[in-house]
């Protein structure tokens with residue numbers, strides 16, 4: 001484990017780059033979540049990622065680049081809209097889908113003729129991409145089925161002994177995976193919501209819509225990003241989201257937690273700084289403050305991991321329909337809850 005919490009360690013970075021060039025695996029921080037990196041142009045290296053994560057081989061990887069010029073070597077055509085989005089949001093938490101060039105092996109794209117590309121906004125990530133040859137395939141650095149890692153200790157919990165190195169860059173800033181936009185079809189579609197939302201994209205390229213399969217709980221609709229069809233993560237204790245007006249939600253959660261207590265069981269509660277004091281029983285964890293929604297996104301995965309370590313029979317979470325990241329936060333939370341949502345009256 002290399003510590004680069006206070007900046008890029010150039011000597012260690014050369015070694016990390018060498019591991020990538022030789023086909024090894026290095027976990028590294030980005031602004032969204034930690035990634036598990038390998039040389040994206042080497043099918044054998046990419047295969048090691050799938051093995052370490054226990055990831056289904058039809059779930060494609062995102063190729064991370066550090067310079068816009070690198071895009072031309074891997075994307076067949078770069079639509080005008082992509083140029084505009086790159087200019088507005090790269091480096092940053094936006095992934096775009098392109099038709100791939102032959103340089104990108106099918107082992108990286110899960111057999112698809114398209115490739116997902118992103119330029120992360122993190123000095124350690126950019127330095128590693130450059131030291132490693134310019135193209136790093138990196139999914140989130142968690143075991144398949146667990147929440148994405150937002151700090152190096154999460155990566156170590158899942159990956160110790162399975163990968164060549166971990167670079168510790170401290171806690172990530174955003175905490176949810178990048179927004180994915182598909183520009184290969186006539187109308188741009190958001191395949192995965194993230195920090196960069198519909199409105200922000202719309203200001204640059206006009207109307208953009210969320211993949212319909214993500215809005216409805218319909219098993220016949222197949223999400224366009226193969227990874228979005230997986231349940232992803234289910235906490236050990238069953239999770240229920242309670243939505244509604246703030247006071248009604250608190251009352252309902254207190255009632256549900258009291259029911260568990262009456263049965264001699266302890267429940268967990270995902271609250272906010274504003275609401276935590278209103279819960280009298282159960283294990284209460286504040287995910288952040290509603291006045292700064294980024295704090296909610298940043299702590300969500302960490303809190304879900306913490307509850308897996310505790311003896312709780314049920315977990316109840318408030319809903320977080322916040323203005324900018326609400327769609328992304330709720331997309332991840334609803335998946336973790338297996339679509340169990342209660343409306344408090």
Ligand code: TXA
Pocket residue numbers: 030032033034035036059060061062095097109112114115116118120138139140141176177178180191192224225226227228
């Ligand atoms: O923020 C992020 O994007 C993080 C950091 C490490 O950069 N990476 C990440 O990767 O979240 P991963 O592998 O956990 O998620 C990649 C998602 C999956 O849902 C996958 O199906 C989708 O991107 N994807 C990748 N290539 C695609 C393609 N060619 N077409 C459609 N979806 C694609």
Ligand code: MG
Pocket residue numbers: 139140148
């Ligand atoms: Mg992932």
